[in-house]
């Protein structure tokens with residue numbers, strides 16, 4: 001089975017706020033879907049955390065290296081793409097775009113062999129996983145109302161982040177966390193994300209340590225991006241000193257960028273994003289390196305239904321990945337597939353055991369956010 005075409009279409013019209021200093025508008029494209037077509041008629045799908053224009057430009061470069069390759073060899077083909085484009089933006093938009101191709105190739109391999117991708121990644125450790133609802137921080141009363149609503153609908157794990165956190169005052173940060181803990185109850189998992197990769201971030205190590213101590217009083221399960229994303233030494237020091245687990249890594253791409261952080265002991269929880277890092281081939285290798293160093297991989301998942309589907313397959317295939325991020329309320333997660341995501345009574349998401357990534361895009365729903373023909377037509 002040979003790769004015959006690769007197509008892309010950006011999602012627009014309902015792009016959720018990202019919490020960034022320069023906030024997104026609904027028509028800004030930050031997630032672009034990719035389809036890989038084969039000469040056997042099997043089509044695989046992936047998702048890229050990058051604008052449509054950059055994905056299309058990257059595909060122009062990647063296409064000559066990709067077309068005609070064996071469609072059933074995701075790791076080899078992705079490695080070939082990385083190796084032939086290092087001079088064109090290693091780690092940047094080209095790597096992001098390879099992520100979507102890699103996801104699509106795993107999807108194709110699953111569909112062609114009749115197996116869920118998790119089994120092809122090495123085997124299924126679990127057939128369901130706990131999703132955590134991921135929310136931007138709003139004023140404490142409003143945030144508490146939203147969290148209470150989710151907790152009333154079987155959600156048992158929550159992450160609040162960005163917004164005012166670390167940007168207004170220590171007192172407001174503690175009010176937010178106290179209100180969130182009160183809303184979700186003592187037994188729910190509650191995580192806090194400072195979002196220090198934001199361009200407007202102004203705090204340093206002392207703030208992070210002081211805040212970690214406050215979060216410890218509220219039983220917070222991890223403190224995410226408490227420091228600027230390149231502050232490796234401070235992450236290592238904070239992980240040793242903080243009473244709560246330290247999480248990060250969502251802005252890193254390529255497995256090679258993660259290994260120094262994992263080996264230095266920078267993270268308790270490492271959070272690569274499958275739609276940026278290089279796809280499932282990179283995620284799997286980062287996940288096993290993390291496991292061998294006593295670090296959990298919990299994927300960054302602020303992306304699309306195809307990203308979530310990939311995270312579920314990855315969670316099935318890694319022993320320590322017992323949570324996935326779920327961007328609560330985004331149509332790009334909830335409204336582009338034929339079947340809706342549904343929690344079971346324990347607040348868990350079943351991991352599809354159908355062939356491939358285990359989800360089908362719904363062209364009718366997709367048409368609200370992109371042109372499905374741009375993805376589905378072969379030429």
Ligand SMILES: [Mg+2]
Nearest residue numbers: 193224225250
């Ligand atoms: Mg984050």
